[in-house]
Amino acid sequence: MKKTHLVPLMMGAALVLSSPLLAASKSEEAREKTVALSSVPKAAVDAAKQALGADPTEAKIITGTKPQQYELEAKNASGQEVAVHVRGDGTVVKRETENGEHERGER
Numbered sequence: 001m002k003k004t005h006l007v008p009l010m011m012g013a014a015l016v017l018s019s020p021l022l023a024a025s026k027s028e029e030a031r032e033k034t035v036a037l038s039s040v041p042k043a044a045v046d047a048a049k050q051a052l053g054a055d056p057t058e059a060k061i062i063t064g065t066k067p068q069q070y071e072l073e074a075k076n077a078s079g080q081e082v083a084v085h086v087r088g089d090g091t092v093v094k095r096e097t098e099n100g101e102h103e104r105g106e107r
Contacts (some may be wrong), residue, residue: 009088032060032071040070043090049094051084069093 023034037045037059047069048056056072062085081098 030064031065035059035061035070036068038079040072041088044070044086044088047086047090047092048074049085051086051095052082053077053088054082054099071096 016063040059047057052074053076054074056074059071060071062069062071067087069085069087071085073081076082083096084092085094086092
């Protein structure tokens with residue numbers, strides 16, 4: 001096979017293989033619904049505050065999660081948006097930053 005055919009083939013394969021990853025992140029966002037911070041369990045808010053290093057300013061409930069998960073967001077000291085996914089009992093499940101980095105916590 002000529003090298004000129006190899007590059008488009010590799011790029012196509014990369015797009016096909018990355019599609020499920022992109023769909024997963026979009027489907028997660030589709031399951032998030034903004035809720036009042038006051039409706040989030042205190043243990044979850046306290047855990048988020050500690051993990052974020054700031055008071056959460058926005059809350060979302062993530063539908064379809066068992067046990068129930070919430071995404072709580074804040075701005076860190078450098079002004080970057082940060083978020084954590086927490087369970088109602090205060091277990092931090094995942095951390096996110098404005099630039100899209102994810103860090104999984106306990107399961």
